[in-house]
Amino acid sequence: MAGLYLEEFEVGHVFNHSLRKTITESDNMLFSVMTLNTQPLHIDFDFAAKTEWGKPLVNSLFTLGLMIGISVNDTTIGTTIANLGMTDVTFPAPLFHGDTVRVETTVLSTRPSQSKPDRGVVVFEHRAYNQNGVLVAKCTRQAMMKSRSAA
Structure with a gap:
């Protein structure tokens, strides 16, 4: 797999x-309808x-899902x-149909598990920007990651 292990x-x-x-x-539209989010701000053009x-x-x-999904590979x-878990989630600027999203991820911390030597926790900060470089x-x-010893 292309993913990195805890130690990497x-x-x-x-x-x-x-x-x-x-x-x-x-x-x-598909995401909003699939999640039963009927907020007209997302699905009603007239509104x-x-x-x-x-x-x-x-x-x-x-x-949010797209931002994290782009980082996975x-x-x-x-x-x-x-x-x-995901914390400190913010959306400082709107995103519209036709906008192109790019993502940056920073590794904030890593630590081995205290109870299971085959894993540990990595804390990431994900940031998504539109095509104009505006943070959206x-x-x-926080992700539980495999350790090299688990490979």
Whole structure:
């Protein structure tokens, strides 16, 4: 697998993920409908046109999932045991249909498990930007990762 093991993560390392995604109307609609999020700001063009944004906003939970998903290939594919949590989630600027998202990830900390020597915890900070370099999402994520000894 391409994912890194606990010992391979270096505190302070920044991953500039090459995978990018342009958000389509279908992405936003499908995610909103699949999660039963009927917020008209996401799915009703007439309603959204009358807001300060003038058009539908991309569902923030889709943005969060996309941001973390983009990071997986470079960091955790096949070496994650579990996500332990996401904290400090913010959406400082809106994301719209047609925007292209790019992501950076910084390794904030690593520590071996006290009870299980085959794993440990890595804390990441993920940041998503639109095509203009505007920060649209940010979160801290804790992941339980396999140790080399588990390979």
